[in-house]
Amino acid sequence: MDQYAEKYRTSVEAIQAVNYNLKTPLWIDSLVIIPVGFTDVSNLPSFETYVVTETGRTVESLAQELGVDPRNLKYYNAIGDGESLQVGDWLLIPRARPAQ
Numbered sequence: 001m002d003q004y005a006e007k008y009r010t011s012v013e014a015i016q017a018v019n020y021n022l023k024t025p026l027w028i029d030s031l032v033i034i035p036v037g038f039t040d041v042s043n044l045p046s047f048e049t050y051v052v053t054e055t056g057r058t059v060e061s062l063a064q065e066l067g068v069d070p071r072n073l074k075y076y077n078a079i080g081d082g083e084s085l086q087v088g089d090w091l092l093i094p095r096a097r098p099a100q
Contacts, residue, residue, distance in 0.1 A: 001026065004034060011039040020046035020095045033092065045094040047076070052089040059085065066093055 001012045001024070014035050016022055026032065031049050035041050050066070059079055063070035072094045073079070085091075 001032075004032065008034050008036045010035050010037065014039045014041045017041045017097065018044055018047055020048040020093075020097075045072075045076075046097045047092040048095055050091045050093050052085045052087055052091065055087055057085045059083075062091075068094060 001015055004010075005012045005015060015032065018033050018035055018041050022032065023030075033047050033049075035044070050062075052062075059073055060070050062085065063073045073091070074081075076092050076094050079085075
């Protein structure tokens with residue numbers, strides 16, 4: 001992860017903090033969230049990724065299923081009121097940071 005931290009002007013610790021349950025070493029095709037250009041991520045939750053696989057999903061139903069606040073789900077994914085989710089959409093699911 002050092003090369004990503006250097007390339008994107010952040011730190012390994014910041015990358016680890018914003019990725020919920022990040023497994024290392026990284027494998028090919030791993031999806032990693034990188035805080036580009038900053039290292040202070042104390043005001044951010046950890047995130048896990050989610051891909052929408054069903055038609056008719058709403059932010060509210062997904063938030064309820066995943067146990068997250070729908071307002072945060074909308075905020076961190078730039079989803080406006082009334083926007084619908086589409087099959088294939090990738091979302092960041094905000095989670096509480098795991099205990100260190």
